[in-house]
Amino acid sequence: MGSSNRHKKQKQKDFAKRKLKVxxxxxxxxxxxxxxxKVRSISLNQRKTLSSNETDDEAFKKKLSILKKPTTNLNSRKAIMSEILHDMSTQRDGLSGHMDEILKVSALLIIDRSRTMREMNLDLWSKLIELGETDGFVLHLNTFxxxxxxxxxxxxxAIRKxxxxxxxxxxxxxxxxxFVVKSxxxxxxxxxxxxxxxxxxxDDSGKGKTIVVRESSSELMSKNLSKSRVEEITVLARMIRLGCLNPVGKDGKPKEESSLQIHPFTSLYMLPEEPNPYSALKLFTEIHFSSNLSAFSGTSANKSGGIDYEELSTEDRENRxxxxxEVFGDGLEEGLKELSKEDNRVLAGxxxxxxGDYQxxxxxxxxxESD
Known part of the structure; x- marks a missing residue:
């Protein structure tokens, strides 16, 4: 009996709650x-640091390598781009030796996923063209x-826009x-x-069907995206006029191809200014001729029997x-007629x-053709 009471008291002591003081x-x-x-830690940013023993050329190339990587910190890329834009205005001669590398990186930024980087890259283009640095654009035009x-x-x-x-x-x-309209x-x-x-x-050239990346015109206007369509029509009109209409000078007369010529055939014996002047000859391209192609005489055909329009030369205005x-006329005319009926006066005009220019x-x- 005494042992059982002792066990009960021991259990009560084990499960008893202790009263704590405040x-x-x-x-x-x-x-x-x-x-x-506690553990002390040192955290480093993802930004790459430049060592003190590196030369200016090596440091600048490292900055360009950071700039072209979309996975790098956006603030670092923005800082590097701002530095390039600032140096372009203040010390342009210092960047002349790196212009080729800058333009190669600039081509990649055209499809960059950051809107800020694309806008800054466009500012770089505008500044270079304003300063007359067009030689690099001509050399890298195919890549651009x-x-x-x-x-x-x-x-x-946003990238399409x-x-x-x-x-x-x-x-x-x-x-x-x-060079843009020719190439x-x-x-x-x-x-x-x-x-x-x-x-x-x-679309019938055998290379697959056209992808639809936009809505129709009526749907587009209902979404209040007519501003983007105005920009697209403006650029399209500029390209068609440059490629198909005779250039007109300030006096209203057609420009001559070369105003400084001793003889009409002098340009044939001079060094060409184009980066690839004989691309239209297709010297290293295999072309299959077919007599039953109605669009162009001597056009190339792909394996599916359609016309390979990319192989056609557009160096001359007549070919353009x-x-x-023949290829885009019907769709272009029909689309322009539809847009000319829109409520947006600027777009319709x-x-x-x-x-009218196309007609x-x-x-x-x-x-x-009748001649």
Missing amino acids: GKLAPRRANQTDASF LLFVNSAMTHLVP DSIKYLNCLLSDERISP SWFKLLRNFMILMNWTSRA IKMLC KSKALL SIKKEYLLA
């Missing part, structure tokens, strides 16, 4: 882990146009714009048709007019003006 902690258990220690064409059909709407600004920047300079006439027109959701004969009217170009084409 400000005092409960006693620690024997198996409790002490977590009161490759990324611009890729941006025009990009899945991100900015691609028009880049193209407008290239077309705004008198020296660069002729990438078909691709730019095809991408404009895709961007506008217009049809063309290029021919391609515009620009569409009517471009439609005059089409008349010239029909007269040349």
Whole structure:
């Protein structure tokens, strides 16, 4: 009996709650882990630091390598781009030796996912063209146009919108714009048709169906995106006028191709100014001729039987007019007629003006074909 009472008291003692006074902690258990220690740590930013023993050229190349990587910290890239823009205005001679590397990185930034970087890159283009640094643009033009064409059909709407600004920047300079329309006439027109959701004969070339990256015109106006369409029509009109209409001087007369010539054939014996003057000859391209192609005489055909329009030369104005009217004419005319009926007066006016220019170009084409 005495042992059972002793066991009951022992159990009551084990499960008894201790009354603690205010400000005092409960006693620690024997198996409790002490977590009161602290660890000191040093955290470093992801920004790369430049060592003191590096030369200025090596340091600048490291900055460019940081700039072209989209995974790098955005603030670091913005700081480097701001530094380049500032040096372009203050000490342009110091960057002349790195202009080739800057333009290569600039081509990658055309499709950068950061809107701020694309805008700063566009400011760089505008500043270079304003300062007369167009030689580098001509040398890297094929790369620039490759990324611009890729941006025009990009899945991100903001990149598609900015691609028009880049193209407008290239077309705004008198020296660069002729090379743009000569080297990438078909691709730019095809991408404009895709961007506008217009049809063309290029869709039947056997290279797959056209992707639709935009809504139709009525849906577009209901979403209040007519401002973007105005910019696209403006750039398209500038490109078509540069590629198909005779250039007019300040006096209203057509410009001559070269005003300083001793003999009409002097330019044939001079060094060409183009980076690839014999690209139209397709010296290193295998071309399959077919006699039953109606669009162009001697055009190349792909394996599926369609016309490979990318192989056609657009160095001459006549060929550009021919391609515009035969390949893109019907869809362009139909789309411009639809846009000219919109409520937006600016968009309707620009569409009517471009439609009138195209109809005059089409008349010239029909007269040349009838002769």
